[in-house]
Amino acid sequence: MEEKEKEKIFSKRVRAGKRTYFFDVKSTRANDYYLTITESRRHPQGDGFIYEKHKMFLYKEDFDKFSDALHDTIQYIKTELMPDFDFSQYSAKDELEDVGGSDLKWD
Numbered sequence: 001m002e003e004k005e006k007e008k009i010f011s012k013r014v015r016a017g018k019r020t021y022f023f024d025v026k027s028t029r030a031n032d033y034y035l036t037i038t039e040s041r042r043h044p045q046g047d048g049f050i051y052e053k054h055k056m057f058l059y060k061e062d063f064d065k066f067s068d069a070l071h072d073t074i075q076y077i078k079t080e081l082m083p084d085f086d087f088s089q090y091s092a093k094d095e096l097e098d099v100g101g102s103d104l105k106w107d
Contacts, residue, residue: 009033018042034059 010025022038035058042049058066078087 032060035063 008024008026012023014021014023018041020040020042022036022040024036024038025033026036027033037056037058039054041052043052078085
């Protein structure tokens with residue numbers, strides 16, 4: 001398997017206005033896996049745009065802790081801070097896209 005093929009295994013893209021989030025599963029040389037979460041923000045510049053990117057690396061030993069903390073935090077916001085807000089108005093189906101076969105590269 002080529003190094004390029006081995007590096008990015010799976011990808012999800014979430015478009016959110018001027019922001020796009022990328023969730024990429026990658027492999028190490030030792031055939032281990034990790035997740036990168038990239039926020040890409042589009043800013044106008046001249047006649048075009050520039051993209052500001054922030055990347056976070058999440059390793060397997062932290063998956064459960066991260067997932068639990070994210071879930072608990074979102075639930076707190078929904079139930080304690082904004083219990084009357086209708087979050088169902090935002091359709092996740094429209095925002096999630098598989099880009100596993102894409103040649104997009106954000107490194």
